[in-house]
Amino acid sequence: MQKQETLTKNQKIILDLIEKSDQPLKAYSILFDVKKKGINAPLQVYRALKKLVKIGKIHKIESRNAFIACKNSKCQIAKATIFSICESCEDVTEIHDHKLSEHLRDFKDNKGMKYNKYNLEFFGLCKKCV
Amino acid sequence: MQKQETLTKNQKIILDLIEKSDQPLKAYSILFDVKKKGINAPLQVYRALKKLVKIGKIHKIESRNAFIACKNSKCQIAKATIFSICESCEDVTEIHDHKLSEHLRDFKDNKGMKYNKYNLEFFGLCKKCV
DNA sequence: TAACGCTGTGTAATAATATAACATTTATAA
DNA sequence: TTATAAATGTTATATTATTACACAGCGTTA
Numbered sequence: 581m582q583k584q585e586t587l588t589k590n591q592k593i594i595l596d597l598i599e600k601s602d603q604p605l606k607a608y609s610i611l612f613d614v615k616k617k618g619i620n621a622p623l624q625v626y627r628a629l630k631k632l633v634k635i636g637k638i639h640k641i642e643s644r645n646a647f648i649a650c651k652n653s654k655c656q657i658a659k660a661t662i663f664s665i666c667e668s669c670e671d672v673t674e675i676h677d678h679k680l681s682e683h684l685r686d687f688k689d690n691k692g693m694k695y696n697k698y699n700l701e702f703f704g705l706c707k708k709c710v
Numbered sequence: 711m712q713k714q715e716t717l718t719k720n721q722k723i724i725l726d727l728i729e730k731s732d733q734p735l736k737a738y739s740i741l742f743d744v745k746k747k748g749i750n751a752p753l754q755v756y757r758a759l760k761k762l763v764k765i766g767k768i769h770k771i772e773s774r775n776a777f778i779a780c781k782n783s784k785c786q787i788a789k790a791t792i793f794s795i796c797e798s799c800e801d802v803t804e805i806h807d808h809k810l811s812e813h814l815r816d817f818k819d820n821k822g823m824k825y826n827k828y829n830l831e832f833f834g835l836c837k838k839c840v
Numbered sequence: 841t842a843a844c845g846c847t848g849t850g851t852a853a854t855a856a857t858a859t860a861a862c863a864t865t866t867a868t869a870a
Numbered sequence: 871t872t873a874t875a876a877a878t879g880t881t882a883t884a885t886t887a888t889t890a891c892a893c894a895g896c897g898t899t900a
Contacts, residue, residue, distance in 0.1 A: 588866090588877060607857070621880065626858065631877090642772040643829065645857065645886095664823055675819055683813055687832070689805055693794055695834035699773065702817070704825035718848065737886065751851065756887065761848090775857095775886065 587631075593617050594628040595649070598638050604646030604672050641665070641672055643701050648672060659697040660685065668709035675702070717761075723747050724758040725779070728768050734776030734802050771795070771802055773831050778802060789827040790815065798839035805832070 587595060593614050598605055611625045619625060629647055632638040638647050639661045648663075651674060662675040662684075684698055717725060723744050728735055741755045749755065759777055762768040768777045769791050778793075781804060792805040792814075814828055 590878075622858070623860090623881095624879075627877075642831070664819055664821070664825070666823070667827075673819075673821065677817070677819070680813070680817055683810070684830075687807070687810055689794055689803075689807070689832075691794070691803065692837045693796070693832075693834050694840065695794070695832045697797075697833040698831065699833075700814075700830040701772070701828065702819075702823075702825045703827040703829075704823050707822045710824065720849075752887070753852095753889090754850075757848075 588628075590619060590624055591628045591631055593619060594625060595632055595637055598632075598647055599649040601649075603670075604641045604644060604648040606644075606646045610647075639663075639674070641701070642699060643703075644670070644672070646672075648674065650674065652676060661698070662700045662702070664702045664704070664706075666706035666709055667703050668705055671706050671708075718758075720749060720754055721758045721761055723749060724755060725762055725767055728762075728777055729779040731779075733800075734771045734774060734778040736774075736776045740777075769793075769804070771831070772829060773833075774800070774802070776802075778804065780804065782806060791828075792830045792832070794832045794834070794836075796836035796839055797833050798835055801836050801838075 594610060597610060597613055607622065607625050607629060610629075611619065611622055614625070629638070629640075633640055633647070636650060636659075638649050640647055641663060643665065660681060662677065662680065664673045664675055665671070684700065687695070724740060727740060727743055737752065737755050737759060740759075741749065741752055744755070759768070759770075763770055763777070766780060766789075768779050770777055771793060773795065790811060792807065792810065794803045794805055795801070814830065817825070
């Protein structure tokens with residue numbers, strides 16, 4: 581079987597919703613919002629989220645248990661994510677910084693471990709909240 | 711009131727347990743283990759964990775919802791953490807890499823956000839699991 | 841010393857996040 | 871067309887974390 585190119589109905593519904601928000605959404609808030617479209621159970625949401633994360637359409641903000649759309653149109657990068665998170669207003673922004681990404685991509689520890697993925701979250705106060 | 715230097719009974723019990731493990735422990739597994747010491751409820755565990763994280767004695771592995779002791783004897787660094795995580799055996803190691811830490815500490819985005827904390831998790835396969 | 845603020849304790853209840861198990865359906869590949 | 875991988879729908883349950891309340895201990899300061 582080939583890699584699936586087109587999303588299924590549930591996946592589309594959920595991706596649409598996440599893409600309309602510029603901030604991360606939580607699974608059960610997504611569930612609440614898509615009930616009118618016939619998605620009734622948590623598992624239906626979690627399954628779609630899992631797939632969307634896998635193909636890089638969305639990312640999980642681990643420290644917040646929330647999901648945000650990847651704005652990078654070319655993004656197949658489920659594998660290398662950097663976010664800034666305001667600890668006051670909880671605003672989350674994905675960071676695309678070539679130099680930093682390069683640095684992280686090239687990082688080697690002294691254990692001989694080969695990395696294929698990383699997730700970096702910066703915390704602080706955004707301009708509005710300072 | 712001054713900053714508390716000494717840990718309370720519950721905090722000590724839980725820190726001891728976490729320090730004896732070289733791998734991250736989950737809250738409810740901690741709870742199970744400390745029941746014999748008179749800690750009966752999840753909240754007692756979560757409260758101690760929160761404090762221990764705050765003072766830098768332990769770190770939370772966000773992607774795993776688990777807690778690991780900080781091995782760095784000087785560690786007051788609840789604020790700057792880097793881990794490597796094996797996706798096969800789930801082995802977790804804290805990384806101390808001066809150059810990388812420096813790079814992350816000095817990172818500035820273009821939003822004027824001031825960071826006071828970051829958490830970086832690398833994923834891959836450890837030597838044993840390759 | 842009494843009153844206050846702060847931190848921690850203990851307990852019960854509940855909220856929030858996530859997965860297991862099962863039967864069925866749809867899509868793709870051989 | 872048949873085998874298989876991927877997705878669906880549903881119910882139940884597991885796991886992770888917090889709210890709310892009553893109270894205890896300690897240091898500060900009035």
